[in-house]
Amino acid sequence: MSFRWVAGRIALAMLLAAGAQSTQAADFVDSAQRRVMLPERIGRVMPAGPTAEVLVFALAPDKLIGWTRPLSAAQQRFLPAKAAHLPVIGRLSGPYPTAGLDALRRLRPDVIVDAGPISAERSGFADAIQRQSGIPYIFVDDSIERMPLILRSLGTVLGVGDRAEDLAIYAEHAIDALRGRLLIxxxxxxxxxxxxxxxxxxxxxxxxxxxxxxxxxxxxxxxxxxxxxxxxxxxxxxxxxxxxxxxxxxxxxxxxxxxxxxxxxxxxxxxxxxxxxxxxxxxxxxxxxxxxxxxxxxxxxxxxxxxxxxxxxxxxxxxxxxxxxxxxxxxxxxxxxxxxxxxxxxxxxxxxxxxxxxxxxxxxxxxxxxxxxxxxxxxxxxxxxxxxxxxxxxxxxxxxxxxxxxxxxxxx
CATH class of the missing domain: 3.40.50.1980 (Nitrogenase molybdenum iron protein domain)
Known part of the structure; x- marks a missing residue:
C-alpha cells in the first residue's frame, strides 16, 4: 500500500467529515480556500471553461450540461454519442468569455465548476459570479500533482465517489509511472x-x-x-x-x-x-x-x-x-x-x-x-x-x- 494512496484516503476522509458531499446541504472549501454552500442535490453542472468541462465530463458525464466551445467533427468521433451532441453553452471564465449572467439564468445549473491555477483575480471572479447569480461556484486547482485529490473531492461533491476513486487511482499510477522511470x-x-x-x-x-x-x-x-x-x-x-x-x-x-x-x-x-x-x-x-x-x-x-x-x-x-x-x-x-x-x-x-x-x-x-x-x-x-x-x-x-x-x- 503506497504512502500516496494512504494520504489520499486521509484527505478524502477529512473532506467528508467537513461536509463535502452532495446528498445534503453542506459547506465545501475549494482550492482557493473559499467556503461554498452546496445544494442538497446536484444534477446540473456548468463548467466555467474548457479545463473544467473535461473534469466534469470524466467524473459525471450525465451531469454536464454542455460544452464551453464547439466540438469539431473529429473530436465528436472520439466521444460517446450523447456527450458528442451536448449543446454549446459558452465559456464563463478566462480571457475571452462567451457566456454571462443571462446564460446562467437560462441554463439554471445547480453548481458551477471552474478549474485551473489559483489566483486572487480568479478567486474574486468566482465570488462575484456566485454573489450575482446565487449559484454555488467551486474553483479547483487541477494541477497534475493535485489531480488525484481533486478527482476524489469533486467526485464526492457530485455524488460519484466510487467512480472518482477509480479515476484517482489511475491518476496516481500515471504520475508514479513517469516519476519512477525518471528516478532510474x-x-x-x-x-x-x-x-x-x-x-x-x-x-x-x-x-x-x-x-x-x-x-x-x-x-x-x-x-x-x-x-x-x-x-x-x-x-x-x-x-x-x-x-x-x-x-x-x-x-x-x-x-x-x-x-x-x-x-x-x-x-x-x-x-x-x-x-x-x-x-x-x-x-x-x-x-x-x-x-x-x-x-x-x-x-x-x-x-x-x-x-x-x-x-x-x-x-x-x-x-x-x-x-x-x-x-x-x-x-x-x-x-x-x-x-x-x-x-x-x-x-x-x-x-x-x-x-x-x-x-x-x-x-x-x-x-x-x-x-x-x-x-x-x-x-x-x-x-x-x-x-x-x-x-x-x-x-x-x-x-x-x-x-x-x-x-x-x-x-x-
Missing part, C-alpha cells in the same frame, strides 16, 4: 526538449505554466527555460536552431510537416535523428488544450517519447484503457492507430546527451541563469501541496536553462 534514469541521459505551439511552432510554453506542466513532470531540459517562467512566449527560428533540441514535440500538424520537409530545420538534432513527434489532440490534447485531466494519458505517452528504451507497458493498451475509463469510449484499433501515427517513439531511439542542467521532478538542481552583473538566480522554492486544506495553493515552478539569443516576445 542517469542525469546525463535526459534530453533537451522543445514544445512548439501554433501552426508555425514558434510559440512555446515556459516552465511552471499549465501548458508545460506535463513536460516539467518528465524531468527533461526545457530549452526555453532561460526565457522566464509561467505563460507562453514567442521565439525566432534562429533561437530554435541555436538550442538544437534532442526532441521536438509539435502541437499542430503544419509545424510537424515543416520540421520534416523545410530545409531551415534540417540541421536540428531532433530532425536528423527522427525524434520529432506530433502531440495527439483528440478529443482533447495530451499535453494541454486544455491543461486538465486529459493530460494523464500524456504522462504515459511522454515517458515513451523521452525514455523509449525504458518503456515496458504497451502504450496502445494504456490508450484504450484511458479512453474507456475517462471518456466512456471504447476505441477501435484503427482509432488508436490514427492517434499514434505521428506520435509514437520506438525503442532504441534514445541518444546519450551529457552534461546538461535538468528541469523537473527528480532532476538535479538547475544551473543558475546569469543575471545582471553575473549573479545567478537559484531555483524557485516548492510551495508544496495547496488547496483543500493541504497547504498554500500554487503550481510548482522549475527553473534553469539557457540565456536567450534575442529578447523574446511575451504573449498576453
Amino acid at each position: 534514469r542517469p542525469p546525463n541521459e535526459r534530453p533537451k526538449v522543445y514544445y512548439g505551439r501554433r501552426p508555425d511552432g514558434l510559440e512555446t510554453a515556459l516552465p511552471g505554466s499549465p501548458a508545460n506542466e506535463e513536460i516539467d513532470e518528465g524531468g527533461v531540459i526545457n530549452v526555453a527555460a532561460g526565457l522566464g517562467r509561467d505563460g507562453r512566449i514567442a521565439i525566432t527560428p534562429a533561437q530554435l536552431r541555436a538550442w538544437d533540441p534532442n526532441i521536438i514535440i509539435a502541437e499542430d500538424r503544419p509545424f510537424y510537416d515543416s520540421l520534416l520537409h523545410d530545409p531551415i530545420w534540417r540541421t536540428l538534432d531532433a530532425v536528423r535523428y527522427k525524434r520529432v513527434y506530433l502531440a495527439p489532440s483528440l478529443p482533447f490534447g495530451w499535453i494541454d488544450d486544455p491543461p486538465g485531466v486529459n493530460r494523464l494519458i500524456g504522462l504515459y505517452w511522454l515517458s515513451t517519447v523521452f525514455y523509449p528504451d525504458m518503456t515496458q507497458e504497451d502504450l496502445r493498451t494504456q490508450v484504450k484503457e484511458f479512453y474507456d475509463k475517462f471518456y466512456g469510449d471504447k476505441l477501435t484499433d484503427a482509432q488508436v492507430e490514427s492517434l499514434m501515427r505521428y506520435a509514437e517513439a520506438k525503442a532504441g531511439e534514445t541518444r546519450r546527451v551529457g552534461g546538461e542542467p535538468l528541469v523537473g521532478i527528480g532532476a538535479a538542481l538547475p544551473t543558475p541563469v546569469p543575471g545582471p552583473g553575473g549573479v545567478g538566480t537559484g531555483p524557485a522554492p516548492n510551495t508544496g501541496l495547496g488547496g483543500l486544506g493541504l497547504g498554500p495553493p500554487g503550481r510548482r515552478v522549475p527553473t534553469g536553462g539557457m540565456v536567450p539569443l534575442a529578447p523574446p516576445t511575451p504573449l498576453h
Whole structure:
C-alpha cells in the first residue's frame, strides 16, 4: 500500500467529515480556500471553461450540461454519442468569455465548476459570479500533482465517489509511472526538449505554466527555460536552431510537416535523428488544450517519447484503457492507430546527451541563469501541496536553462 494512496484516503476522509458531499446541504472549501454552500442535490453542472468541462465530463458525464466551445467533427468521433451532441453553452471564465449572467439564468445549473491555477483575480471572479447569480461556484486547482485529490473531492461533491476513486487511482499510477522511470534514469541521459505551439511552432510554453506542466513532470531540459517562467512566449527560428533540441514535440500538424520537409530545420538534432513527434489532440490534447485531466494519458505517452528504451507497458493498451475509463469510449484499433501515427517513439531511439542542467521532478538542481552583473538566480522554492486544506495553493515552478539569443516576445 503506497504512502500516496494512504494520504489520499486521509484527505478524502477529512473532506467528508467537513461536509463535502452532495446528498445534503453542506459547506465545501475549494482550492482557493473559499467556503461554498452546496445544494442538497446536484444534477446540473456548468463548467466555467474548457479545463473544467473535461473534469466534469470524466467524473459525471450525465451531469454536464454542455460544452464551453464547439466540438469539431473529429473530436465528436472520439466521444460517446450523447456527450458528442451536448449543446454549446459558452465559456464563463478566462480571457475571452462567451457566456454571462443571462446564460446562467437560462441554463439554471445547480453548481458551477471552474478549474485551473489559483489566483486572487480568479478567486474574486468566482465570488462575484456566485454573489450575482446565487449559484454555488467551486474553483479547483487541477494541477497534475493535485489531480488525484481533486478527482476524489469533486467526485464526492457530485455524488460519484466510487467512480472518482477509480479515476484517482489511475491518476496516481500515471504520475508514479513517469516519476519512477525518471528516478532510474542517469542525469546525463535526459534530453533537451522543445514544445512548439501554433501552426508555425514558434510559440512555446515556459516552465511552471499549465501548458508545460506535463513536460516539467518528465524531468527533461526545457530549452526555453532561460526565457522566464509561467505563460507562453514567442521565439525566432534562429533561437530554435541555436538550442538544437534532442526532441521536438509539435502541437499542430503544419509545424510537424515543416520540421520534416523545410530545409531551415534540417540541421536540428531532433530532425536528423527522427525524434520529432506530433502531440495527439483528440478529443482533447495530451499535453494541454486544455491543461486538465486529459493530460494523464500524456504522462504515459511522454515517458515513451523521452525514455523509449525504458518503456515496458504497451502504450496502445494504456490508450484504450484511458479512453474507456475517462471518456466512456471504447476505441477501435484503427482509432488508436490514427492517434499514434505521428506520435509514437520506438525503442532504441534514445541518444546519450551529457552534461546538461535538468528541469523537473527528480532532476538535479538547475544551473543558475546569469543575471545582471553575473549573479545567478537559484531555483524557485516548492510551495508544496495547496488547496483543500493541504497547504498554500500554487503550481510548482522549475527553473534553469539557457540565456536567450534575442529578447523574446511575451504573449498576453
